[in-house]
Amino acid sequence: MPIRQLPPSVVNKIAAGEVIERPASVVKELVENSLDAGATRIDVSVEQGGMDLIRIVDNGSGIAADELHLAVASHATSKLETADDLFRVRTLGFRGEALASIAEVSRFRLRSRQPDSPAGAELEVVAGQMGLLSPCSSPPGTAVEALNLFFNTPVRRKFLRSTQTEMGHVSEAFTRLALAQPDVHFTLRHNNRQIYDLPPAADWIERISLFFGAELADDLIWVESHDGDVRLRGYVARPSQSRSHPRMQYVFLNGRHIRDRALQHALSEAYRGLLLTGRYGIAFLNFEMSPELVDVNVHPTKLEVRFQDGGRIYSQLLGTIRAKFLTTDLTHRLAPVAPADDPTQAHDPDAAARVRSELVDWAKGQLAEQMASLGATDAGAATESSSSLGASQLAAELGAPARQPQFDFSSGPTPRQPLELTRITRRWDPPAEPSRDDEDEDELEEAPSVRHVGEPVRALQIHNRYLIAESEEGVVVIDQHALHERILYEQIREKVLAGALETQNLLVPEPVDLSAGEAALVLEHRTLLAQLGVKVEPFGGDTVIVSSYPAMLVGLSPVEVLRSLMEHLAREGRAPERRDILDELLHMISCKAAIKAGDRLSQDEVTALVHQRHLAQDTHHCPHGRPTALVFTREELDRQFKRT
Ligand code: ADP
Ligand code: MG
Numbered sequence: 001m002p003i004r005q006l007p008p009s010v011v012n013k014i015a016a017g018e019v020i021e022r023p024a025s026v027v028k029e030l031v032e033n034s035l036d037a038g039a040t041r042i043d044v045s046v047e048q049g050g051m052d053l054i055r056i057v058d059n060g061s062g063i064a065a066d067e068l069h070l071a072v073a074s075h076a077t078s079k080l081e082t083a084d085d086l087f088r089v090r091t092l093g094f095r096g097e098a099l100a101s102i103a104e105v106s107r108f109r110l111r112s113r114q115p116d117s118p119a120g121a122e123l124e125v126v127a128g129q130m131g132l133l134s135p136c137s138s139p140p141g142t143a144v145e146a147l148n149l150f151f152n153t154p155v156r157r158k159f160l161r162s163t164q165t166e167m168g169h170v171s172e173a174f175t176r177l178a179l180a181q182p183d184v185h186f187t188l189r190h191n192n193r194q195i196y197d198l199p200p201a202a203d204w205i206e207r208i209s210l211f212f213g214a215e216l217a218d219d220l221i222w223v224e225s226h227d228g229d230v231r232l233r234g235y236v237a238r239p240s241q242s243r244s245h246p247r248m249q250y251v252f253l254n255g256r257h258i259r260d261r262a263l264q265h266a267l268s269e270a271y272r273g274l275l276l277t278g279r280y281g282i283a284f285l286n287f288e289m290s291p292e293l294v295d296v297n298v299h300p301t302k303l304e305v306r307f308q309d310g311g312r313i314y315s316q317l318l319g320t321i322r323a324k325f326l327t328t329d330l331t332h333r334l335a336p337v338a339p340a341d342d343p344t345q346a347h348d349p350d351a352a353a354r355v356r357s358e359l360v361d362w363a364k365g366q367l368a369e370q371m372a373s374l375g376a377t378d379a380g381a382a383t384e385s386s387s388s389l390g391a392s393q394l395a396a397e398l399g400a401p402a403r404q405p406q407f408d409f410s411s412g413p414t415p416r417q418p419l420e421l422t423r424i425t426r427r428w429d430p431p432a433e434p435s436r437d438d439e440d441e442d443e444l445e446e447a448p449s450v451r452h453v454g455e456p457v458r459a460l461q462i463h464n465r466y467l468i469a470e471s472e473e474g475v476v477v478i479d480q481h482a483l484h485e486r487i488l489y490e491q492i493r494e495k496v497l498a499g500a501l502e503t504q505n506l507l508v509p510e511p512v513d514l515s516a517g518e519a520a521l522v523l524e525h526r527t528l529l530a531q532l533g534v535k536v537e538p539f540g541g542d543t544v545i546v547s548s549y550p551a552m553l554v555g556l557s558p559v560e561v562l563r564s565l566m567e568h569l570a571r572e573g574r575a576p577e578r579r580d581i582l583d584e585l586l587h588m589i590s591c592k593a594a595i596k597a598g599d600r601l602s603q604d605e606v607t608a609l610v611h612q613r614h615l616a617q618d619t620h621h622c623p624h625g626r627p628t629a630l631v632f633t634r635e636e637l638d639r640q641f642k643r644t
Pocket of ligand 1: 029058060061062076078079093094095097098100
């Protein structure tokens with residue numbers, strides 16, 4: 001075939017292939033345009049997960065009537081003038097491709113009015129064929145509609161999934177945008193039902209809790225740091241809140257949601273030793289830096305970026321969170337304690353110094369390992385690349401040698417001891433049924449020791465939250481809440497499986513208002529919920545009635561119970577596994593019903609609790625994945641006291 005220059009329509013279809021993958025991509029591009037236009041209110045409505053219709057209406061600066069044609073032309077943008085501008089991008093868009101791409105693969109309508117012009121103008125484009133410009137009445141701002149996405153590219157249309165799946169993606173895209181811009185008023189409607197109405201938020205946490213609930217928001221810890229021109233601010237969740245996927249790790253850069261493998265890695269490093277294998281921390285983090293320090297032109301949808309000094313950002317993130325965790329009491333989220341009660345609080349200068357020296361030790365240890373592994377390969381050949389991550393900055397700040405070679409994690413991180421537990425041996429109780437299929441099982445690293453049920457134990461409660469007991473092999477320190485929670489979890493689970501959970505009928509059945517999707521899901525899983533003692537009935541519209549409850553949970557609001565379930569029920573993409581839902585509810589019930597850290601126990605209660613420890617099948621971790629007990633072996637104590 002001879003070489004030919006491709007006609008614009010083919011060029012646009014190729015671009016559309018890169019930028020527009022599914023309805024959610026259209027939503028992302030259009031909302032970004034609205035934000036670039038300075039809109040303070042953006043209304044998103046979609047039908048059939050966006051496959052039939054996507055409409056975005058904003059109150060931004062609008063487009064002049066005589067520029068509407070240009071707006072939908074390819075490589076036409078108002079956001080760049082010179083090539084140099086590419087390296088200091090302050091807008092979300094700059095490639096001038098989105099509108100052209102969308103208009104190429106849909107029935108597209110663009111209506112806009114600049115605030116100072118008397119009337120608006122409208123332009124229709126069908127599968128890339130531009131119609132005529134017509135005047136219209138319109139409020140100031142821009143309204144864009146894309147109908148029947150991919151109607152003219154049947155192959156791509158075939159790749160779209162169910163309405164629910166596509167809506168899941170739209171909702172995720174919307175969430176990222178609305179989280180990135182909390183001071184903008186956003187709404188989202190699906191099939192004419194309102195899903196979100198998010199008025200401008202006074203602070204970030206307000207918007208976060210609108211999306212993810214107050215319970216999660218309560219478990220978030222503020223982190224903040226400055227490193228030269230780079231500012232990091234946001235929240236990380238306590239390790240008691242974790243997920244089986246990393247999708248709740250939201251990272252933003254100058255108001256743009258980004259995905260960055262290196263930063264994801266830094267986050268898992270920060271949580272190292274605090275979460276079980278396979279669990280991911282939750283984070284909402286925003287980096288602010290001068291646009292010259294980052295190249296956003298490396299990915300068609302700008303999801304990935306390239307930092308000028310990736311190693312430094314990596315270290316800043318890791319160091320900030322790690323330092324915060326080291327100075328924060330991570331276990332007592334249920335009962336706030338007086339600072340005097342807590343030896344790890346930072347206003348003790350000794351504690352602060354200890355934390356600092358621990359960090360230094362750790363950073364140095366890390367460096368030594370990297371040096372060693374570099375020595376094994378060719379240290380001189382290690383070069384800076386977008387995948388090479390450095391902890392050099394952190395180490396340098398902490399007094400390690402100034403010149404460090406770059407190192408590369410792409411071959412996988414080196415296993416390392418968790419920070420907190422380096423000086424303690426953890427020992428688990430054997431699960432009664434070794435075949436129990438549970439994610440915790442990977443954690444059974446050591447040979448289980450033999451124990452006799454009913455063996456007498458002497459135990460003592462300290463600080464109203466820990467139980468100290470003597471055991472055959474040494475001393476056990478037990479987290480009373482975590483252990484009780486675990487025991488209840490096992491007990492409730494058994495009862496549920498035997499169909500014998502005590503329930504309590506509510507005197508007055510309680511109506512709970514849900515979104516349409518939530519209501520449908522709750523009703524769909526009615527039988528499962530009933531098995532757990534939660535009886536729900538439809539009550540018209542999106543309201544359901546809760547008429548009965550697990551007896552253990554009296555005093556807890558039905559809304560809370562149902563909300564806790566939503567996350568699993570509404571999980572994007574696939575239908576949640578029955579087992580997951582059951583497990584989630586069991587976890588919640590046991591957590592709520594368990595004694596709290598801070599509860600004073602009688603000696604009998606202490607003894608009873610410690611005794612039950614042997615009855616629970618898997619007492620080494622509470623259902624949230626925190627260890628319930630630490631064992632200091634006698635040998636370990638002997639060694640620490642220099643008796644050996
Ligand atoms: P880019 O955003 O990369 O510039 P687009 O194809 O998304 O490219 O948009 C092309 C141009 O159309 C933008 O540069 C902007 O001038 C104009 N435009 C698009 N959407 C809007 C909007 N909602 N409000 C104001 N102007 C818009
Ligand atoms: Mg754009």
